[in-house]
Amino acid sequence: xxxxxxxxxxxxxxKSIRRDARHVRLSQIGILLFVLLLxxxxxxxxxxxxxxxxxxxxxxxxxxRLYADGSLWLHIGTTLSETVLGFLLGTALGALIAVxxxxxxxLNRILDPYLVVLNALPKIALGPVLIVWIGxxxxxxxxxxxxxxxxxxxxxxxxxxLAATDEKQLLMRTLGATKLQIFTKVVLPAGVxxxxxxxxxxxxxxxxxxIVGEYLVSKAGLGYLIVYGGQVFKLDLVMASVAILCxxxxxMYYAVAFLEKKVRT
Amino acid sequence: xxxxxLTLTGxxxxxxxxxxxxxxxxxxxxxIKEGEFLAIVGPSGCGKTSVLSLIMxxxxxxxxxxRCEKPDLRMGYMLQRDHLLDHRTVExxxxxxxxxxxxxxxxxxANAMHLLDTYGLGDFKSYKPQQLxxxxxxxxxxxxxxxxxxxxxxxxxxxxxxxxxxxxxLSDEVYRxxxxxxxxxxxxxxxxxxxxxxxxxxAVFSARPAALKxxxxxxxxASMPPLERRRQATFHDYFDRIWEExxx
Ligand SMILES: Nc1ncnc2c1ncn2[C@@H]1O[C@H](COP(=O)(O)OP(=O)(O)OP(=O)(O)O)[C@@H](O)[C@H]1O
Ligand SMILES: [Mg+2]
Numbered sequence: 001x002x003x004x005x006x007x008x009x010x011x012x013x014x015k016s017i018r019r020d021a022r023h024v025r026l027s028q029i030g031i032l033l034f035v036l037l038l039x040x041x042x043x044x045x046x047x048x049x050x051x052x053x054x055x056x057x058x059x060x061x062x063x064x065r066l067y068a069d070g071s072l073w074l075h076i077g078t079t080l081s082e083t084v085l086g087f088l089l090g091t092a093l094g095a096l097i098a099v100x101x102x103x104x105x106x107l108n109r110i111l112d113p114y115l116v117v118l119n120a121l122p123k124i125a126l127g128p129v130l131i132v133w134i135g136x137x138x139x140x141x142x143x144x145x146x147x148x149x150x151x152x153x154x155x156x157x158x159x160x161x162l163a164a165t166d167e168k169q170l171l172m173r174t175l176g177a178t179k180l181q182i183f184t185k186v187v188l189p190a191g192v193x194x195x196x197x198x199x200x201x202x203x204x205x206x207x208x209x210x211i212v213g214e215y216l217v218s219k220a221g222l223g224y225l226i227v228y229g230g231q232v233f234k235l236d237l238v239m240a241s242v243a244i245l246c247x248x249x250x251x252m253y254y255a256v257a258f259l260e261k262k263v264r265t
Numbered sequence: 266x267x268x269x270x271l272t273l274t275g276x277x278x279x280x281x282x283x284x285x286x287x288x289x290x291x292x293x294x295x296x297i298k299e300g301e302f303l304a305i306v307g308p309s310g311c312g313k314t315s316v317l318s319l320i321m322x323x324x325x326x327x328x329x330x331x332r333c334e335k336p337d338l339r340m341g342y343m344l345q346r347d348h349l350l351d352h353r354t355v356e357x358x359x360x361x362x363x364x365x366x367x368x369x370x371x372x373x374x375a376n377a378m379h380l381l382d383t384y385g386l387g388d389f390k391s392y393k394p395q396q397l398x399x400x401x402x403x404x405x406x407x408x409x410x411x412x413x414x415x416x417x418x419x420x421x422x423x424x425x426x427x428x429x430x431x432x433x434x435l436s437d438e439v440y441r442x443x444x445x446x447x448x449x450x451x452x453x454x455x456x457x458x459x460x461x462x463x464x465x466x467x468a469v470f471s472a473r474p475a476a477l478k479x480x481x482x483x484x485x486x487a488s489m490p491p492l493e494r495r496r497q498a499t500f501h502d503y504f505d506r507i508w509e510e511x512x513x
Contacts, residue, residue: 167348173323174342175362175413185361189352 054239062240071220075241078221079210080248082138086145087206087252091199093146094153101154102161102187103179119155123147124212131217141213141221148209149202156201160194161187196260203256207249222248269334270299270417270449271320276329277474278315289315291474293329297417297449302487304452304460306507307470307478313453316475317342317419320451341415345422347406349394355381355405356390362413377412384408384438400431407439418443418450425455436463437491444487457511461503462491469510479510 005011036056042048043055050058066072101108127144134140164187172182214223222241229237278290289312297303305313318324319331321342341362349358359377363369381387384404394402403423410418423439424432440463443450454460460467461483469479483503485494494500 167344167346168350170323171344171348172365174321174344175365175409177365181365185365186350189350192352 051233052235054236058236059240059243062236063244066240075221075225076244076248078138078218079214079223079245082141082213082221083145083206083210083248083252086142086210087149087203089142090146090149090206091153091202094150094198094202095157095195097150097154098157098161098191099183101158102183108158115151115155118151123151124209127212127216130213136217138218140217141210144213145206145209149205152205153198153202156194156198157191160191160198163194164190192263196256196263199256199259200253203252204249207245207252211245268299269296270301270338271297272330272332272334273316273320274330274332276316276319276331277327278312278319278324279327288474290319290326291476293476295468295477297451299335300447300449302443302450302452302463302465304454304464304467305470306454306457306460306467306511307475308472308511308513309455311470311473312475313470314345314421317421317451317453321419335416338417339413339415340417340419341410341413342419343406343410343421343423346426347394347402349402349405349409351394354391354393355386355397358394358405359409359412362409366413368413373412373414376414377408380408380411400427400435403427403435404438411442416448418448420450420452422454423452424459432459433492439463440491457504457507458495458500459491460507461500462494467503467507469507472513481506481510 005014039053040056043050043053043058063072066075101111124144126147127140130140130143130147134143168186168190169182172186177185210221211223211226214221215227218224222245225241226238229235229241273293273295276290276293276295277288280287280289293316295316305316307313315324319326321340349355350361353361356378359381360369360374363373363377378387378390381390386401386404386408389397389401394405397405403426407423420439424436427435436459442448452460452463464483465487467481467483468477469481470476471478481503484499485497489497
C-alpha cells in the first residue's frame with residue numbers, strides 16, 4: 001500500500017484506501033473503548049452488581065495484585081508453556097501422521113473410519129481417562145492439548161496432500177522422480193496452504209484442550225485461576241484471567257498469521 | 266537415419282478396472298530409427314497416449330516386447346497438458362527434471378537457460394506459470410523436456426491446447442530444435458496436417474484397440490521446415506491418403 005501514485009486518479013485511489021483502512025482500525029478501537037467504558041460506568045452506577053460482573057478497574061487491580069505477589073508470571077508461564085508444547089507436539093505429530101497416511105494409501109483406507117470418529121469425538125471427553133492413565137499433573141494437560149490439535153491437523157493436512165493431482169504425479173514420474181521426490185516437490189508444496197490453515201485451527205484448539213485440562217487437574221495456570229475464582233466467588237479473578245487469556249490467544253494467533261505471511265511470500 | 270532405436274513387437278495392453286477390462290492396444294508392431302521423426306495419428310481414445318506410456322515405461326505391457334536398441338537411451342516425455350508446478354518459477358520448472366535426476370550442474374543449467382533465451386522466454390524466468398499465456402506455458406513444458414537432453418522425444422499432442430497461429434509457429438520451432446539437435450521423436454496428434462508437416466513417417470492407428478493400420482512415409486527432406494512443407498503441392502496428397510486410412 002506504500003506504492004507510489006502514478007497519476008492523480010491513482011493518488012486519490014491510494015488515499016481512499018488508506019482512509020478506509022484508518023476508519024476500520026479506529027472503529028475497532030472505538031468499539032473496545034466503548035464496551036470497556038460502558039462496563040466501568042455500569043459498575044460505578046450500580047446498573048449491575050460488580051461483585052458478579054466485575055469491572056475493568058477491578059480487573060486491572062486484580063492483575064496488579066497478582067503481579068505484586070509474584071504469581072502472575074507463574075500462572076501465565078504455566079498455561080502458556082502447556083499450550084505451546086501441546087500445539088507444537090500436536091501439529092508436528094499430526095503432520096507426521098498425515099505424511100505416513102499419504103505414503104501408505106492402504107493404511108489410510110484401513111484407518112479412515114477411526115480417523116472420522118476421532119475427529120468427530122469431543123476430545124475433552126477423554127480428560128478424566130487421561131488423568132487416570134497419566135496422572136494428575138502437567139503431563140495430562142499437555143496431552144490434552146496435543147490430542148485436541150492432533151486429529152484436526154492430521155485430517156486437514158492429509159486432505160491438502162491428497163489434493164495434489166495424479167497428473168502432476170505422473171509428470172514427475174515422466175521426469176524419473178522417486179516417491180520421495182514426488183512428495184517433496186509436488187505433494188508437500190500443494191499441502192502447504194492446508195498445513196497453515198491447520199496451524200491456525202489447532203492454535204485455538206490447543207487453548208481449549210489446555211484450559212479444560214487445567215479445569216480438571218492443576219495447581220497453577222489461568223484455567224486453575226478461573227476455576228478457583230469461580231468456586232470462591234472471586235469473579236474479579238475470573239474476569240482478569242479471561243482477559244489475560246484473550247491477549248495471549250490473540251498474540252499466538254497473530255504469530256501464526258505472521259508465519260503464514262512469511263511462507264506465502 | 267540407419268540404426269534402429271526402438272522396436273515394439275506384438276505389444277498389447279489391457280487396462281483392468283472393477284467394471285471390466287479395456288483392451289487399449291492389440292498386437293502392435295512399431296519401429297523407430299535413430300534420428301527419425303515418427304507421427305502417430307488415430308481416432309480419439311484409440312490408445313495413442315497408452316503407447317507412449319508403455320515406451321516411457323510408466324506402465325507394464327500385458328504382452329509383447331519393447332526393445333531398446335541403444336543402451337541407456339534417454340527419453341523425454343511431454344504430456345498432453347503442460348502441468349507446470351504453480352509454486353515454482355519458470356526457471357525452477359524448467360530445471361525440475363534435471364533436479365530430480367541429480368543432473369543439475371553449472372553446464373546443464375546454462376544449457377536450460379540458453380533454451381529459455383532462444384525461445385523468447387528469457388525475460389520470464391522469475392515469473393510464475395499463472396502469469397504466462399497458454400503458448401508460453403507449452404513452450405516452458407517443452408523446454409523442461411528438452412533440458413534433459415533426451416535422445417528420443419515423446420510428444421503427446423503438445424500443441425492441441427493452442428490457437429492455430431501459435432500452434433503453427435510453435436510446431437515450426439519445435440521441429441527446428443529436434444532437427445538441429447539430431448533427436449528422434451514420436452509425435453502423437455489428431456491433426457493430419459501437423460503430422461504431414463513434421464514427420465518422416467506417419468503411423469495410422471485403428472480404432473481401439475490400437476493396431477497399426479498403415480505406415481505412410483513422407484517424402485519431404487528433413488531440412489524442409491513445417492511451414493514450407495504445407496506449401497508443397499504433394500502435401501495434400503499425403504493428407505488425403507492419411508484421411509482415407511483413418512476412415513473406419
Ligand atoms: N488408467 C486407465 N484406466 C482404464 N482405462 C484407461 C486408462 N487410461 C486409458 N484408458 C482407456 O484406454 C483407451 C485408450 O486411452 P488413451 O488415453 O491411450 O487414448 P488416446 O488415443 O490417447 O486418446 P486421445 O486421442 O483422446 O488422447 C481409452 O478407451 C481409455 O478409456
Ligand atoms: Mg491421448
